[in-house]
Amino acid sequence: MxxxxxxxxxxxxxxxxxxxxLLAGPFGHSGSGAVTQLLTDxxxxxxAAVAASLRLPSGTSLYEQQSQAGSIWIVDSGVVKSWRILAxxxxxxxxxxxxxxxxxxxxNGHYVNSxxxxxxxxxxxxxxxxxxxxxxxxxELEFQFLCKMAHELRELQRRSIIVGRRDAPGxxxxxxxxxxxxxxxxxVTSHTIPVxxxxxxxxEFLDLTPEAVSRATRRLKTDGIAIFQNRHAVRIxxxxxxxxxxxxx
Amino acid sequence: MxxxxxxxxxxxxxxxxxxxxLLAGPFGHSGSGAVTQLLTDxxxxxxAAVAASLRLPSGTSLYEQQSQAGSIWIVDSGVVKSWRILAxxxxxxxxxxxxxxxxxxxxNGHYVNSxxxxxxxxxxxxxxxxxxxxxxxxxELEFQFLCKMAHELRELQRRSIIVGRRDAPGxxxxxxxxxxxxxxxxxVTSHTIPVxxxxxxxxEFLDLTPEAVSRATRRLKTDGIAIFQNRHAVRIxxxxxxxxxxxxx
DNA sequence: CGGTTGGTTGAGCTGTATCAAAAGATGTGG
DNA sequence: CCACATCTTTTGATACAGCTCAACCAACCG
Numbered sequence: 001m002x003x004x005x006x007x008x009x010x011x012x013x014x015x016x017x018x019x020x021x022l023l024a025g026p027f028g029h030s031g032s033g034a035v036t037q038l039l040t041d042x043x044x045x046x047x048a049a050v051a052a053s054l055r056l057p058s059g060t061s062l063y064e065q066q067s068q069a070g071s072i073w074i075v076d077s078g079v080v081k082s083w084r085i086l087a088x089x090x091x092x093x094x095x096x097x098x099x100x101x102x103x104x105x106x107x108n109g110h111y112v113n114s115x116x117x118x119x120x121x122x123x124x125x126x127x128x129x130x131x132x133x134x135x136x137x138x139x140e141l142e143f144q145f146l147c148k149m150a151h152e153l154r155e156l157q158r159r160s161i162i163v164g165r166r167d168a169p170g171x172x173x174x175x176x177x178x179x180x181x182x183x184x185x186x187x188v189t190s191h192t193i194p195v196x197x198x199x200x201x202x203x204e205f206l207d208l209t210p211e212a213v214s215r216a217t218r219r220l221k222t223d224g225i226a227i228f229q230n231r232h233a234v235r236i237x238x239x240x241x242x243x244x245x246x247x248x249x
Numbered sequence: 250m251x252x253x254x255x256x257x258x259x260x261x262x263x264x265x266x267x268x269x270x271l272l273a274g275p276f277g278h279s280g281s282g283a284v285t286q287l288l289t290d291x292x293x294x295x296x297a298a299v300a301a302s303l304r305l306p307s308g309t310s311l312y313e314q315q316s317q318a319g320s321i322w323i324v325d326s327g328v329v330k331s332w333r334i335l336a337x338x339x340x341x342x343x344x345x346x347x348x349x350x351x352x353x354x355x356x357n358g359h360y361v362n363s364x365x366x367x368x369x370x371x372x373x374x375x376x377x378x379x380x381x382x383x384x385x386x387x388x389e390l391e392f393q394f395l396c397k398m399a400h401e402l403r404e405l406q407r408r409s410i411i412v413g414r415r416d417a418p419g420x421x422x423x424x425x426x427x428x429x430x431x432x433x434x435x436x437v438t439s440h441t442i443p444v445x446x447x448x449x450x451x452x453e454f455l456d457l458t459p460e461a462v463s464r465a466t467r468r469l470k471t472d473g474i475a476i477f478q479n480r481h482a483v484r485i486x487x488x489x490x491x492x493x494x495x496x497x498x
Numbered sequence: 499c500g501g502t503t504g505g506t507t508g509a510g511c512t513g514t515a516t517c518a519a520a521a522g523a524t525g526t527g528g
Numbered sequence: 529c530c531a532c533a534t535c536t537t538t539t540g541a542t543a544c545a546g547c548t549c550a551a552c553c554a555a556c557c558g
Contacts, residue, residue, distance in 0.1 A: 087496030092413055094406060105399050112403065132392070139388045142395065143381070149398045150354050154361065156405050157343060163412060164341055164456050166515080168546070199505060207413050212546055214506050231505080231555090247336030415547080417514070448537060461514060463538050480523085480537080 019044030020051055020074045020124040022148045023100025037100075038144040046141070050134065051124040062104075062115040062123075069106030071125045075099050078121030079196045083204065084113040093205035095159070096197065098182045102148050119196045163207050168216040169223075171206045173245040176226065176234055192235045199231070268293030269300055269323045269373040271397045272349025284349070287393040295390070299383065300373040311353075311364040311372075318355030320374045324348050327370030328445045332453065333362040342454035344408070345446065347431045351397050368445045412456050417465040418472075420455045422494045425475065425483055441484045448480070 022038040039047070051074075056062075062073065065084055073080075080097040094113055097103050103115065106128070135142040162174040180193045195202075203210045220226040225245065226236050236242045271287040288296070300323075305311075311322065314333055322329075329346040343362055346352050352364065355377070384391040411423040429442045444451075452459045469475040474494065475485045485491045 086410060086413070090413075092410065094409070105402065107403060112406075135395075136388045136392060139385045139391055142388055142391050143385060146384075146391065146395055146398065149395065149402065153354070153398065153402055153405065154356060156402065156409070157361075160343070160405070160409055160412065161335060161341065163409065164335070166545080209547060210505065211507085211548090215546090218506085415513080458515060459537070460516085460539085464514090467538085 019046075019048030020126075021076065021100050022074070022102060022144055038147055039141070043138075043141050043144070046134065046138075047124070047126065050130050051126045054121075054123045054125060056117050056121050056123065058117055058120050060117040060121075062117065063111050065112065065114045066110050069104065069109055069111045069128065071104060071127055072102065072131060073104040073115075074124040074126070075101045075103070076122040076124060078123075079118040080115055080121060080123075081118050081197060081201055081205075082113045082115045091204045092207070093201055095155070096182075096201075096205065102145075102152065118201065159205075168206075168208055168212045169219045170245060170247075171208065172202075172213065172216040172220065173226070173242060174247075175202065175206055176236075177242075177246045192229065192233045195228075195232050195234055268295075268297030269375075270325065270349045271323070271351060271393055286349075287396055288390070292387075292390050292393070295383065295387075296373070296375065299379050300375045303370075303372045303374060305366050305370050305372065307366055307369050309366045309370075311366065312360050314361065314363045315359050318353065318358055318360045318377065320353060320376050321351065321380060322353040322364075323373040323375070324350045324352070325371040325373060327372075328367040329364055329370060329372075330367050330446065330450055330454075331362045331364045340453045341456070342450055344404070345431075345450075345454065351394075351401065367450065408454075417455075417457055417461045418468045419494055419496075420457065421451075421462065421465040421469065422475070422491060423496075424451060424455055425485075426491075426495045441478065441482045444477075444481050444483055 018041070020039070021044065023036065053076075062080065063069070075097050077099050080101075080103065081093055082095045082097060082103060083091050083093045086092055095103070096118070097115075104111065106112070135145060158178070162171055162178075165171050165174065176193060176195075179195060183194060184191070197205075199210050199213050203213045206213065208216075217228055221228070223241075225238050225242050226234050228234050267290070269288070270293065272284045302325075311329065312318070324346050326348050329350075329352065330342055331344045331346060331352060332340050332342045335341055344352070345367070346364075353360065355361070384394060407427070411420055411427070414420050414423070425442060425444075428444060432443060433440070446454075448459050448462050452462045455462065457465075466477050470477070472490075474487050474491050475483050477483050
């Protein structure tokens with residue numbers, strides 16, 4: 001485990017591309033932000049050699065649920081949403097993916113969800129057969145992928161915990177805390193937290209109706225906990241009560 | 250991908266131990282039951298050589314949330330429940346683990362949930378440092394662990410979907426369907442499905458109160474969909490309406 | 499600038515959590 | 529084998545939170 005902490009926001013979009021990055025705790029990461037680069041420079045170069053590097057505008061569809069899965073993807077910058085359509089026709093946003101996140105794992109050779117760029121994004125795309133070849137030859141690298149998947153597992157569990165909460169304001173607060181962790185390095189600063197996705201996306205992630213999300217935002221405001229300065233930025237005003245609402249999961 | 254389908258129920262507890270087993274779809278498994286053994290006989294023997302094999306009575310605690318994580322575990326037979334205590338003091342059952350399931354992944358060297366045997370179980374326990382050593386030397390084996398984790402990820406997503414449903418009877422139906430898939434090989438037969446865990450365990454898994462679970466069971470009965478013959482066995486009476494209630498996720 | 503989509507606000511309904519208590523299971527010791 | 533104590537499960541009555549439906553407001557885009 002060499003390497004240093006490398007928050008996503010520090011990487012400029014215009015800088016020379018260093019190659020794909022996997023961010024996670026090496027079988028460990030306390031949930032409070034210490035996410036580190038898993039790959040060595042050599043490994044990143046190796047992956048870069050076989051990866052397509054894409055720069056796509058906001059709103060671009062990457063792939064559709066059920067379609068043939070030929071690649072796995074890594075976020076370099078920007079935000080991607082992943083969702084699936086349930087049997088009853090409802091959408092469920094299963095994850096928001098940030099810099100260093102891996103996505104596009106297939107089931108039976110088909111993608112299990114659809115994905116779309118929420119913001120402008122830069123991505124790496126690697127053909128699965130090429131990747132599996134490399135992984136079989138490089139146990140160290142493969143081990144890092146394993147770590148990454150363990151990380152994903154824990155993130156998913158975290159979402160379960162959020163959705164497990166009954167009250168909408170609590171869910172929203174946890175969501176904001178997640179955004180803060182994911183985007184601004186460590187924990188909630190008293191500064192402004194960007195909220196790139198739409199209310200509907202949020203609702204579908206938190207398993208609420210858009211109405212409930214709207215009322216929850218108002219609730220946070222009237223309670224003097226957090227204020228949406230505009231539709232894509234929140235500011236925590238009472239940090240203590242915010243943390244208290246979030247609860248330390 | 251050699252090997253054959255090997256449902257858990259077919260393995261007798263008294264038979265000579267063949268070594269640990271990992272069951273999953275090799276980056277693919279349609280959700281309708283085709284779960285296969287991932288490991289070759291050689292790999293299973295290799296793991297068996299370093300694994301402790303345990304036979305434990307129902308109710309045995311395996312490890313506690315937060316405790317030092319020294320081993321990873323594989324279920325050979327029986328059922329294990331995994332849960333965590335949330336910030337507000339509530340329990341959340343994160344998973345029920347069946348034959349071929351892997352558990353005990355650590356975060357920062359500590360377990361993230363507690364586990365306990367729901368039934369009498371036989372388990373394999375492997376020290377993490379020994380395992381990581383083996384994995385680094387054997388990319389093929391490591392690749393199977395990767396497949397297994399991808400499988401776990403999908404299972405967790407499946408739970409999210411279940412809990413996403415608003416109505417208790419629907420959640421319970423999906424849970425029963427899950428039990429059927431997991432325990433009796435393929436899909437819901439019209440036969441009796443064993444329900445090894447308590448109502449409270451079910452409630453904590455489905456994120457409902459025990460009362461809600463109780464009422465949901467009664468609902469399924471009065472609607473003529475499924476009948477609990479006793480506390481640990483259900484029978485589907487109207488398969489079509491059951492499937493319809495479950496919805497094909 | 500209309501049209502379209504996304505977001506907010508309001509009134510009533512549904513279903514689950516809660517609180518309280520009875521009925522069944524389970525286990526122990528006489 | 530029964531009686532008692534304990535825990536689990538079920539049943540009932542009430543309150544509350546979010547869903548639904550419907551309307552209104554705001555923003556975005558040609």
